[in-house]
Amino acid sequence: MGLARCLELYRNHLAVERGLAANSLQAYRRDLARYLAHLEGEGVDDAARIDRGRVERFLRQLAGYGLSPVTLARTISALRGFHRFLAAEGLAPADPTEDLETPKPAQRLPDVLDYPEIERLLAQPDPSSPLGLRDRAMLELMYACGLRVSELLALEAKDLSLNDGFIRCFGKGSKERVVPVGGSASGWVRRYLTGSRPLLLKKYDTEVVFLNN
Numbered sequence: 001m002g003l004a005r006c007l008e009l010y011r012n013h014l015a016v017e018r019g020l021a022a023n024s025l026q027a028y029r030r031d032l033a034r035y036l037a038h039l040e041g042e043g044v045d046d047a048a049r050i051d052r053g054r055v056e057r058f059l060r061q062l063a064g065y066g067l068s069p070v071t072l073a074r075t076i077s078a079l080r081g082f083h084r085f086l087a088a089e090g091l092a093p094a095d096p097t098e099d100l101e102t103p104k105p106a107q108r109l110p111d112v113l114d115y116p117e118i119e120r121l122l123a124q125p126d127p128s129s130p131l132g133l134r135d136r137a138m139l140e141l142m143y144a145c146g147l148r149v150s151e152l153l154a155l156e157a158k159d160l161s162l163n164d165g166f167i168r169c170f171g172k173g174s175k176e177r178v179v180p181v182g183g184s185a186s187g188w189v190r191r192y193l194t195g196s197r198p199l200l201l202k203k204y205d206t207e208v209v210f211l212n213n
Helices: 003-017 022-041 052-064 069-088 115-122 130-145 149-153 183-195 197-201
Strands: 166-170 176-180
Touching (some): 003 022, 022 052, 022 069, 130 149, 130 166, 130 197
Antiparallel strands (some): 166 176
């Protein structure tokens, strides 16, 4: 069967049986159309004639264009799905992409704030209001202790040992951590506990440290 017809059948499979969104279908079509153009350049228009060597030559050609590992990985995924479909439907004798290695995307280091940016961030809340004081205490504690938001929001009164200079928090998998806390953060948390939290607490009874409105 001609490759154009194979591609049409595969696109129908993706749209109807797998229910892919239009954007995903467009991405598959674009990657596979480039692949079929390469095969056409090699004089191939029959799925049964596609072997591992032809697939690898196409991928080497793409790599020579300077495409990113992410783009190459996406293309390999498209090829795998296409050839797996052809083999399953009996339109090709085998899947030439089986065990094909996918390039690993490079790990990007996260961007971090510099000290002036951190100072501006900490100074954003207005501590003259109950919510502003709460927000300042939250930001100071997160920054001083390296807390995740989920860890911060789960803090209870029993987890604070400010006089001893540490707090206890629970991270992923409920793993307990004991974290030192500096004087600045401790001071803001104390101000919140005495000046803001009672106003936010109102008639409710909870041990959670940081309350909403």
